[in-house]
Amino acid sequence: MEDEVIPPAKPIFNKEMEEAAIHALRNEHFILGESVHKFEEEFARYIGTKHAVSVSSGTNALHLALLAADLKPDDEVITSASSYIATSNSILHANGKPVFCDINNEYLLDPREIPKKITKKTQGIMPVHLYGHPCDMDEINDIAEEHDLFVIEDCAQSHGAVYKNKMTGTYGLMGCFSFYSTKNMTVCGDGGMVTTNNEELAWKIKLLRNHGQHPKDVHTIIGYTARLNTVNAAIGRVQLKYLPKWIEERREIAEKYYKLLKDVEEITLPPRDTNTKKPSYHLFEIKAQRRDELLKYLRENNIICLIHYPTPIPYQPIYKQLFDYKEGMFPESEKLSKQAMDLPIFPGLREDQIKYISEKIHEFYNR
Numbered sequence: 168m169e170d171e172v173i174p175p176a177k178p179i180f181n182k183e184m185e186e187a188a189i190h191a192l193r194n195e196h197f198i199l200g201e202s203v204h205k206f207e208e209e210f211a212r213y214i215g216t217k218h219a220v221s222v223s224s225g226t227n228a229l230h231l232a233l234l235a236a237d238l239k240p241d242d243e244v245i246t247s248a249s250s251y252i253a254t255s256n257s258i259l260h261a262n263g264k265p266v267f268c269d270i271n272n273e274y275l276l277d278p279r280e281i282p283k284k285i286t287k288k289t290q291g292i293m294p295v296h297l298y299g300h301p302c303d304m305d306e307i308n309d310i311a312e313e314h315d316l317f318v319i320e321d322c323a324q325s326h327g328a329v330y331k332n333k334m335t336g337t338y339g340l341m342g343c344f345s346f347y348s349t350k351n352m353t354v355c356g357d358g359g360m361v362t363t364n365n366e367e368l369a370w371k372i373k374l375l376r377n378h379g380q381h382p383k384d385v386h387t388i389i390g391y392t393a394r395l396n397t398v399n400a401a402i403g404r405v406q407l408k409y410l411p412k413w414i415e416e417r418r419e420i421a422e423k424y425y426k427l428l429k430d431v432e433e434i435t436l437p438p439r440d441t442n443t444k445k446p447s448y449h450l451f452e453i454k455a456q457r458r459d460e461l462l463k464y465l466r467e468n469n470i471i472c473l474i475h476y477p478t479p480i481p482y483q484p485i486y487k488q489l490f491d492y493k494e495g496m497f498p499e500s501e502k503l504s505k506q507a508m509d510l511p512i513f514p515g516l517r518e519d520q521i522k523y524i525s526e527k528i529h530e531f532y533n534r
């Protein structure tokens with residue numbers, strides 16, 4: 168065990184996926200082939216929306232969703248200070264202005280902070296179901312309705328996460344998923360999906376991803392090259408078949424960590440399953456005292472843990488330069504960035520490995 172390196176995540180590419188990829192390459196158009204349409208139908212069915220439109224990345228899903236929601240230059244969109252930078256970059260790509268809110272003790276956009284940030288220019292809210300933990304969608308949707316704002320969910324990390332018996336990605340006007348290689352499911356390359364119940368928006372995304380072209384050689388809006396490749400869709404279909412099983416496995420691993428680590432006072436474990444929220448545990452994010460030392464100790468013992476994310480988005484150099492943000496403006500996000508680290512979690516992580524990781528954490532704090 169001591170010699171075996173435990174990675175933070177482990178993407179799966181099996182024989183069935185390999186065969187699906189080869190079959191698609193040999194038999195379908197490389198671009199917008201049959202697998203793309205089938206993947207979209209199956210993904211919509213899994214999430215529980217009427218439509219799903221695939222695109223070339225999670226970032227493009229967010230960007231095109233904002234354009235489809237008719238975001239105009241300088242319109243403001245409220246989002247979380249603690250996320251991957253793609254969330255707020257997508258607002259800038261759409262020529263809008265990201266307005267950041269601090270987080271609650273579940274790592275997520277704090278609905279109590281949102282009303283303080285609403286101005287005449289606010290057009291939308293972009294909650295992020297970070298690490299696979301669903302945001303308080305009822306509260307967020309109530310605020311949105313009261314102020315006539317759209318909600319676009321960033322579901323890049325939340326495939327399979329459930330809020331009040333429905334999947335994340337069904338609560339907003341649109342939900343945006345990423346299939347980057349370490350996500351809960353991947354297309355073994357970049358890819359993304361927009362889910363929605365609105366037919367007109369689904370159609371707009373289809374136009375936007377394909378240079379606004381319909382019918383052939385007629386361009387009615389300015390669009391992009393942002394399609395998902397057929398070969399990636401073919402792999403995605405197989406991955407999607409396994410996704411429910413993988414999510415269950417992630418939940419079982421999380422339960423094991425809860426049991427083995429509940430007595431370690433120096434760490435705070437992530438929010439657990441409740442009747443309202445069923446996380447999908449894209450990451451098993453703990454808050455740890457002496458985080459950097461623990462990380463080093465685990466690495467010395469061949470356990471590779473990562474930090475998501477060491478710097479809140481507003482404190483990134485480019486955001487400070489563009490918007491004049493300063494340390495101290497988002498204290499909860501700042502605290503998280505200094506304490507957060509994720510323990511390895513992926514389908515196939517063995518019981519003995521989970522025990523070994525937990526033992527090493529106990530060992531570190533008992534030294």
Ligand SMILES: Cc1ncc(COP(=O)(O)O)c(C=O)c1O
Pocket residue numbers: 224225226227250251253254295297321323324344345346347357358359
């Ligand atoms: C929260 C969040 N939003 C957006 C993205 C962007 O997705 P992609 O990397 O597929 O562009 C990611 C993933 O990397 C993410 O974690």
